[in-house]
Amino acid sequence: MKLLVINPNISDDVTALIESEARRSASPGTELLVRTAGHGVEYIETRFESLITAGAVAEIIAEHTICPAAGGDADPIDGVVVAAFGDPGMPALKELADVPVIGITEAALCAAALQGHRFSIIAISDRIRPWYVDCVERFGLGGRLASIRSINETLNAIGSVQQDFKETLLALSQRAVAEDGADVVILAGAPLAGLARELRGQIPVPVVDGISAGIRMAEAVVGLQSGPHRAGAFAPPPVKARKGLSENLDAALTAAQTASNAAAPSPS
Numbered sequence: 624m625k626l627l628v629i630n631p632n633i634s635d636d637v638t639a640l641i642e643s644e645a646r647r648s649a650s651p652g653t654e655l656l657v658r659t660a661g662h663g664v665e666y667i668e669t670r671f672e673s674l675i676t677a678g679a680v681a682e683i684i685a686e687h688t689i690c691p692a693a694g695g696d697a698d699p700i701d702g703v704v705v706a707a708f709g710d711p712g713m714p715a716l717k718e719l720a721d722v723p724v725i726g727i728t729e730a731a732l733c734a735a736a737l738q739g740h741r742f743s744i745i746a747i748s749d750r751i752r753p754w755y756v757d758c759v760e761r762f763g764l765g766g767r768l769a770s771i772r773s774i775n776e777t778l779n780a781i782g783s784v785q786q787d788f789k790e791t792l793l794a795l796s797q798r799a800v801a802e803d804g805a806d807v808v809i810l811a812g813a814p815l816a817g818l819a820r821e822l823r824g825q826i827p828v829p830v831v832d833g834i835s836a837g838i839r840m841a842e843a844v845v846g847l848q849s850g851p852h853r854a855g856a857f858a859p860p861p862v863k864a865r866k867g868l869s870e871n872l873d874a875a876l877t878a879a880q881t882a883s884n885a886a887a888p889s890p891s
Contacts, residue, residue: 624845624846625653625702626841627684628642628645628657628706629659629680629703630659630706631680631705632659632676633664637666637782639782640816640834641657641816641834643816644834645657645706647820649842655838658687667751668748668754673709673711680711680716681872682871682872684703684716685719686871688703688719688721688722689875703724703725705726708755710726710727718852718857721878725840727833728758729762730840731809732759732764733836734807735807736767738806738831739806741768742808745773745815747784749774756771769799770803770805772799773795776788785814793826796808796822797825807829807831810831810833818832819832859876859882861880
């Protein structure tokens, strides 16, 4: 199994954190191809920043999911993990690829929902909280959100958040359990990748790491071999005139649309 893991922000130090936790989490035999967004922002805090980033993620998916017949990679990937909390571009990105595309938010929420009734999200900034609330509600889990607690101090560097605020993040997690009634704590965002391993045992409930959840959920969904979207809400976009797209994105759309049309039942 080969998974494409995408860091939707432009921070190489965060990509290193993602890759490290992803490799610790992956099953034996799972190959990981880790990529960083080619344009965008240092780290994503708002809906607008997510919008900017979605295009960069789509470009990487297009580059690595074009079928060989359309000039793509002869060793295609089996699944995609969008490795930023908030899942930039999701669920729309599911329309582009013929393989499962899993966001670490949906993976973490599913993991939390399986382990407890109410969960809390620990975030790296106050500004990020409204977007995260939107994400939880989009997945229909608003009623199970105990709280979102966040760091309310200026970050020194996105790659050093764990080191700079470890005690703060631990305290926020413990308060989420004691004061908010969380049955599960989610450490949100790629900059916190791997921290759950360090804090387990210091928080009296299950602690979910988004990167770890994303890798394991992607492996599970790929293993189900459920088949691609050829119809319904996540079928490829309809064929229509377009202009200004990159060569890879245009080819990926064409390939997806061609496969969808070929699978469509003929009118009786």
